[in-house]
Every structure is written in structure tokens, then in C-alpha cells.
Amino acid sequence: MAEDGKQGGCCSGGHHHCSSSHEHDPGESNAGMRLLPVVGAETAAAGALSLAHADVYRIAGMDCSSCAKSLEKHMRTLAAVQEVSVNFSTGKMQIVQEGLTDDAIVREVSKAGYSASPLSRGKRGQAKQSDKVGTVLAVISGVLLGLGALLSLGGLPEAIAIVCYALSIVVGGYRPARSAFYAIKSRSLDMNVLMSVAAIGAALIGEWQEGATVVWLFAVGNWLQTKSIEKTRDSIRDLMDLAPAEAWVKRETGLVRLPVEEVGVGDVIVVKPGEKVPLDGDVITGESSVNQAPITGESIPVDKQAGDAVFAGSVNESGSLEVRVTRLVEDTAIAKIIHLVEEAQEKKAPTQAFVDKFAAMYTPIVLVLALLVILLPPFFGWGVWGDWFYKGLELLVVACPCALVISTPVAIVSAIGNAARNGVLIKGGTSLEKAGAIDAIAFDKTGTLTVGKPRVSRIDAGKGDEDEVLAIARTIEEHSRHPIAQAIMDCAVGRQIASLEGRDYRVLPGKGAAATIHGQTHYAGKPALFAELGVSTQEWTEQIEALQRAGNTLVMIGTAQKILGLIAVSDTVRDKLVAAIGKLKAAGVDEIVMLTGDNRGTAETVAKQTGVSRYFADLLPQDKVTVIKQLQQDGKTVAMVGDGINDAPALATANLGIAMGGAGTDTAMETADIVLMADNLEKLPHTVSLSRQALAIIRQNIWFSIVVKLAALVLIFPGWLTLWLAVLSDTGAALIVILNSMRLLRTKE
Known part of the structure; x- marks a missing residue:
């Protein structure tokens, strides 16, 4: 069995003993390169196929995901459009079409009430959009509303005030009404539809001031939400200007x-x-x-x-x-970071997918209920028709689940943006949620807990020649890319020991390697390998036990008849590892496990140095999978941490795959669930804490949204809720949810 590790190492002329170790499998190389699990890979692949050559546009003016769905449906009504995807979280539209110019697409988006600008992938310095028209319309609507109120108080004819209110409704409600028209045309219901119906209904029953107030509050609320959401979207966009x-x-x-x-x-x-x-x-x-x-x-x-x-x-x-x-x-690495993070922000978390499905059913149901409230009580003679019509309009406004729908994606975008700025790639909402739920982490040892650059610390040839033992070892190992083999090679090169003439090179998985030298088969591997060959290791027992207790990995050199010598190789524990593990425990990860193919004595030495909860030694690759499964059977949500190259079975079995050193490893960047860009574990506690905070904020947002809706619904029927208060409760709740989610942008280590 070969431990994960980076290549490297150097020969140390002395006899120092480092307290870490490597298991030995000289034949292991990048042939065992793993592909880390990617949650939802099938779905992602399907989307990538259909939108691989899509044109990308940045969309301004969307305030919740129902707006994105309405725009999608509208664009699909165009014959030239083959496929379209609008993502609220990133404010982007990807579209595959034939025959439409950029100007034509921008015009169609404008019809739906939003503004679009082409966004070329790979180009730096994309300008941030500002909705100046929307701002101007909201200001004019507010001025007309205030003027109407002043005229009413001044005792002037009511008709003049009504004209001001009507103009306020027309100016402020023009864009929502236009968006509502195209939403209805594409058979979708969104906030624009509900607000437009509420404003028109208020005017029909003579509540002109109420209708104007509804329109203006809606416009201001949208403006505030859009500004806030853009800040979360810019959390990663700012990286574009770094290079x-x-x-x-x-x-x-x-x-x-x-x-x-x-x-x-x-x-x-x-x-x-x-x-x-x-x-x-x-x-x-x-x-x-x-x-x-x-x-x-x-x-x-x-x-x-x-x-x-x-x-x-x-x-x-x-x-x-x-x-x-x-x-x-x-x-470049930074270009890939930006691309991968934006892709991650577009992937829906399980919670978000559930909320979206709930909202899709919830809005039509409440719309039907509003119609029943308007029609049934007056039909049976229970109260005045105008009063029930007003209550129905309030119910329409309260029906919009904006705050609920927005509760998850803004939090996810904020958390992923924060992590990216701190050197951690979280590959989507699913990975974020799983990272927040893990309570056990399994670490591969070599290259993860240890530096992964072993050095030869001792060569013992007994009564023989050390140089001869090293020459034989070099000959066997020079066909391997394993870190321990590389350490032996470096030592031989440093001592200017040439390799011998060899042939019939063989790998003995989990045990060592062999080659024919001078007509005789020679072996390099574990002491257990020679025990299997029937070669006595009794005279070496004292040296083996002492070196293993000191944290060395041993490579025995010999033939099927006798042992010629041994080579001790040692590694060092990573800097700041103990502090990182302590922070992980403080963050709520109650079980930290080390998996290694080393012997029990060596594993115990490293475990004591690092502070891991448990260790499993003498593991073959399939044994690591068994350990992961056992932890899962014990009710643990398990993350596996490796260096992004080996241990594929264990990483695929774990609930979450975490790769290290992604800045220089394309494979890790493309395939891992979470990538620590630096080759260290210092960022892992921050990642876990950030993910847990994100989950907590999502729960807060969801419960707050539900409570506000229920409170508003309860206040409708006693007549305590006015139409403008209903609008205020909806837009206010959405704004509070956004601001709460934005706290994740400021979370520090």
C-alpha cells in the first residue's frame, strides 16, 4: 500500500529519526490518479453539454429567483432560442440561439422588465451595471406620491391629489406592469404580477393613495434589494482585477x-x-x-x-x-478560480431546490385563496364586497415568497465568495451544506498530515557495504515515482551511487518491488514482505523496532535467501497542524481520524504529535474504504482529506472530498468538492466554521420569512394590516434576509 504524498526528499548523512512515516509501494505512480466525487455530476454534465457554447449576458433588475424563471420562460417563447438558463444568484443568463444579435437579445430582456449586457467569458474588467432608469423612476414616483399627500392636506380639490397619485402609479408601476404582462404571457406568476394586480385593484376601489404607496414601496424595495444582492455578486468579481x-x-x-x-x-x-x-x-x-x-x-x-x-x-x-x-x-489559476466559483454559485443546494419547489406550489395556491376571499364572503352576504376585495389584494401581496426564495442563494453566494478570497474553493451549495454538517474528518497521512517530502535518515548494511545496499535499492526504485522511492533516489544521487544493471522490474502492491540484478531477484519493501518470502528478520528485530518507534518507515533490501540491509525514511509533520486540528475540534468536528499504511508503532508516533482522535494503521487501499464506511455506519458525516492525486476509493466513498494544493494541481481544482488552494490545512477550520455559519443563517432566513408571512396573514382578517404595510412586510423581510446573508462576506478566520 502506498501513502499519498508529494515526490521529493533528500539524503541525510546522519542518523536522526523524524517522528513520521511512509508506507512503501515503489510501483505506485500517477497511474492511480483519482477523480474526486462531484455531487450532482450527471446534472452538471447535462447542463454543460447544452450550454457549452452559450452566449452569456449579465442581467440587472432581478430581485428573486421567480424573476429569473419568468425571464427564462419569456426567452423560450422566441423561435430562435434553443436553450436558455437564467441564474438569479449570479445575475447571469446563458443562451444558445441562432440569428439574434446582441441588441435583439437586450431588447427582448428589456421587454420582460430587466436590462442585459453581453458578457464575454475570459475577458477582464467587466463593468458593473447600475439601473439608473429604475432609480429615476422610483424617485419621480416618490415625489408625485409626496406631492399628492401634501395637496390632500392643503385642502385642495381631491381630484388634483388623485391625478398626482395616478401619475405616481403609472411612473413607478410602468416597469413592474410590463414585466407582469410578459410573465403572464409566458404563463408564470411572479411578484410583478401580484404587485400590479394589487395597485390596479386599489385604484379601482378608490384607494389611490394606497395604490401609489404600494407601487413606490415596491420600487424602493427592489432598488435596495438589487443594490444589496450586487454586493454579494461582486464578492468574487473583484478577483478579476487582481492580475x-x-x-x-x-x-x-x-x-x-x-x-x-x-x-x-x-x-x-x-x-x-x-x-x-x-x-x-x-x-x-x-x-x-x-x-x-x-x-x-x-x-x-x-x-x-x-x-x-x-x-x-x-x-x-x-x-x-x-x-x-x-x-x-x-x-491561469486565478482565471480558473473565478470560473469555478461562478459555476459553484450557480449550483443549487438541496435546501434551495426544496424552497424553490415549495414556492412554485405556494404562490398559485395563495392566488386561488385570494380570489376565493374576494368572491365567496360577499356572495354569501358576509360583509361588503369592497372590504373583501381589499383583503384579497393584501393576501396577493403577502403571497409573494420573495424573502423565502431569496433566503438560501444569497447566503450561499456570500459564503462561497468569502471562501474564495481566503484560498478555498467550495464547489457549490451541496458541498457547502455537507461541509457544514460533517462531524468526522479522515486524513491521509503522507502529504496531508505530513509534508510528504521524506528523507533517508539511516542506512544499515549490517556487516555489508552501505553503498552496495543503496545501489541495489536505487536500481529497484528508479522505475517508481513514489515519494519514498524518490527519497532513496535523491540520497543515491547525493552520494554519487550509480544504479546497477537490472531487468524484470515488478511491483508488489502494498508490499514493495522487485528486480533482477546480476541474474538474481532482489527485493525492496516492508519487513513483512521478507517474512512472506520465508527470510528470517530475527537479527534485525532490534533495529526495526527502534526505528519504527521513532517514526521511520523501513525499506528492507535483500533476496529470497537473506536480508542485505535496511533503509530508514522519515517525514515531518506539517507546521501549524496541531493548531488546525485543535480549531477543527472547537468547530464541532468530534472525530479526527488518520488513515495510514504504516505499522502501528509509526502511526502511534504521528498520532501523538498531531492530536488526532484515532488512527488506523497497516491499511491497504481497500481497507481505507472500509474505515470510511464504518464511520458512516456509526452515523458520521465524513470528509476525506488528501493531496488530490491518490486514494481515489476512500475519497469517493466519503461524503465530502477535500483536496490540497489545488493552485498547482488542475485535477484537484476540476474534480474535488472542496479545494484548499495552498498546500496546507490552515484554511480547513475556517471552511468548516464558515459552512456551519452559512447553514445557521439559511435556517434563520427561512424561519424569519415564514414567521413574517404567517404574522401578515393573521393580521389581514381583523383588518389590522393595510396594503402598504403588506408591501413593506414583504420587501422589508426580503431586505433583512439579504443583509443577514451578507454577514457571511465579513466572516474572518
């Missing part, structure tokens, strides 16, 4: 300033002190300290030198760097 638009490119004639879109892979760019890195690349000359916080969330600058990778958007703080570009502008 500079131009780069200093090295040419034969000198440095040339070029737009980043014109810089190709392989070009050499120069990043001066104090400048931002414009594109992803590898440093070829120079040394500097680089602040990678915008990408990985790391608060401390990272030292860079030749051979190290740098990311677009990071800040070069000291020395000048020459960087060879490895990715085009549209493929």
Missing part, C-alpha cells in the same frame, strides 16, 4: 510592454519588485519573496527562486524575477 492587464515581455531588442492576451506559453516575462505577477509561470532567474494571498490565502509571503512556480495575481515583494510563462491568460 495586471499588461506584462513586461523579454525580447531580443529588450523589454516590451504587451497586453497579457498577446503573451504566449514559453515567453519570458520580467516581474519587477512591487509588481503583480501577470501570468502563471516558472521562475528561471532571480530570487524574491512573493505574496500569494489572493490565490492561496497564505498570509505569509513565500520565497521563490529558479524552478519555483508563481501565479498570476500574486505580488512580487522584493527582487526582480524572470518567469517563463506556462499558462495563457484564460488558463
